[in-house]
Amino acid sequence: MINSNHPIENLMGTTMENIRDMIDVNTVVGDAIETRDGSYIIPISKVSFGFASGGSELPNKECEKIDDRFAFGGGSGAGVSVKPVAFLVLKGDSVRLLPVNQTNTYDRIVDNIPQIIEIFKDMGIKKCKDKKEDSNFCD
Template sequence: MANNPIEGLISTAMENLKTIVDANTIIGEAVKSDDGMTVIPVSKVSFGFGAGGAEFKTGKDEKEEDAKNFGGGAGGGVTISPIAFLVVGQEKVKLIPVGSSSNAADKIAEAIPELLSKFGNMLSSFKDKKKSKETKKGEVKIEEKVVLED
């Protein structure tokens, strides 16, 4: 098993992906500006990898070790997404996020204040309509409109 062809596939794919993903991919190279500020990009790296293979006997001579056919494949992928910039000045360090978060939980958390506001407005509107329709038995409701003209 030490000389299995699938090991060669995995090794080759991993070596190629390793050249793409290194420490400089996540925390990028610092860029200095004329005013003394240093900007460092920060990225999120997602990595996926898969490999598989099978050996088939030729059927002619099952005792012979070299009488096997091998079929296999390996693949991988990398996604690099910028998430922030680290700005280092003479007096302070600031983290500036890039765009909105793509995480579903973060999006829900960001939407909660707006939803609560809309829900509150809807409830107060519903209560106002209900109060205007309520009348006691035998009571006549009279609504007046006053229009002021110049």
């Protein structure tokens, strides 16, 4: 039985199957890593794909069609790039996203504001427990 698919379809299908085998969801969001203090670190990556395919049917004066087709020449290729962009840190009830290429000091300060607020809040609760006699302080 003759396969009715054009050869370029076979090239593209094989290339796409190989790309699918190379990359899965664990490539973008990596496996969680548990640290000694019980927190978890999950790597997050950016995955980029490039794909090209082409072919040509070249009739020749001396060559006859084979099975109603001309001689075929073709090729395909693909490229994959995986770049780490951040780490998701889970510790207790806290979730933080730590970007890999954070170069600006102001960006770091803004990103850490929730943790700074948490620290001050914890300090305030501790002071309230220590100073039970001053009820106005803890309101």
